[in-house]
Amino acid sequence: MEKFEIHILGCGSALPTTRHNPSAQVVNIREKLYMIDCGEGTQMQLRHAKLKFSRLNHIFISHLHGDHCFGLIGLISTFDLLGRTATLHIHAPQQLEQLMTPWLNFFCQHIGYEVKFHPFDTRKSCIIHEDRSMSVTTLPLKHRVPCAGFIFDEKPTPDHLIREMIDRHQIPTYELNRIKNGGDYQTPEGETIPHDRLTTPARPPRRYVYCSDTTFLPENQPLIKNADLLFHEATFASDNEARCNETYHSTARQAATMAKESHAKQLIIGHFSARYEDETPLLNEAKEVFTNTLLAHELMKISL
């Protein structure tokens, strides 16, 4: 099956610790890399994960808190030192370009490639990037500053031809692509052979959803439904719900409820508060609501 992998580069929260780096992930879809958030130290984590810098052309920044974007300037400089020429697209809330421009002008004066900012409105769900095989849709989140999550959707792949049926009806090659993509076949005698007798269905397209940072937002469930994997922040356990509400974060229980109610296949929780030296209580709390839950950790890789 074509590659669809999630690499966790950092799953700590605002205060990095010796155990957790600030937020950053890489989604690898068919050897194209998409970065989500870019906290300080992300370029080093990218090296540790042995991900190829040259395959990364799009970075998606959920919101403009430092633990989600302070790694950008170093990453951009390093790309330049490595001789990059391809445009780097940074999708982020408004203001990032304005903040970055004086730094880019000063520190990356003779940069050999273009850094292109694509601001998006965090208040509505829109497709902000797509190509032949995938799309990225924003997901409005609720945090202390404008913030959006991201839905990575694979596009449907064509159905598989049943070779035996193609041979039996002597279907010409030029008809095959149309049939794979849903068409029936009309024989020279005028008989219609329906699509589903000629093909087996393609596997369903896969979906990865990233929700961080946010309060518990059940109204997002229809938008994120049926994710193969849902990453949801779980900054705190439920015993810290007051602190959690105050800071516009989610508890592990709330993350699990989102997974359950949106019919995710699997949940991964992260963005752990520095107060937890061991996140087992967060995992246990989430599993009570949604069994198929994983704790994120640095350099973890999950294949969908």
Place this chain on the structure above:
Amino acid sequence: MEKFEIHILGCGSALPTTRHNPSAQVVNIREKLYMIDCGEGTQMQLRHAKLKFSRLNHIFISHLHGDHCFGLIGLISTFDLLGRTATLHIHAPQQLEQLMTPWLNFFCQHIGYEVKFHPFDTRKSCIIHEDRSMSVTTLPLKHRVPCAGFIFDEKPTPDHLIREMIDRHQIPTYELNRIKNGGDYQTPEGETIPHDRLTTPARPPRRYVYCSDTTFLPENQPLIKNADLLFHEATFASDNEARCNETYHSTARQAATMAKESHAKQLIIGHFSARYEDETPLLNEAKEVFTNTLLAHELMKISL
């Protein structure tokens, strides 16, 4: 003896690798911490080194290349999250304040302490900080942008009184401080007891010198002479001298020559180019000129 320790937090150069972080060091003089340079990831290294954030009040930035200052914004944010109230002094070449201010205003809006910038002129050697027990003097370096090294000098400590002599001459207590600091003693009978009969000399004050990034600058030898420890960049080995000159860096041999000619007691080399997966050739080359040479590595601690 009072503490005088150097912690290496990062000794890589512009391209961080899986082995080396960008430049950062901490000098611990009697439990006051002084940071030199602050590349990306320094705050994480500070935690790994188990250094107390609250003891750090002064940061010295040698020059405005990203690998020497991209970690500042994250460190400043973290200090705020940790509840810092003490002023943080940042000594740096001109322009850093102007670059940092919009980021501080945006990312650290409600910061609970003052960040005070102290620009210095990299073209001349001046004392830019001192207290009762130490001083920091800039050292003009030659790099692609304005750049200075730093000389950390301990102030002389008073000589040690010889208790037996004090008792024999029945010297009153109020005279002792003056004698420790170099004075003779005049007896009531008018006899002069010279200082060096009443005291043993204090140990000589210690000196740490930081030279990075720079071309080979023999004219600095009188300024840095007799360092107990000299950190000198050695980005390349001599077989890359052309590249070295082009980029305004030093070879390991040049670093060792600086140590030898300036009569350093010990040399530590760092700021290694990412091309070296093993720095032994750099060490061997330096040792040919100056035997007492060490290779820097992350989280290394050297006591003077």
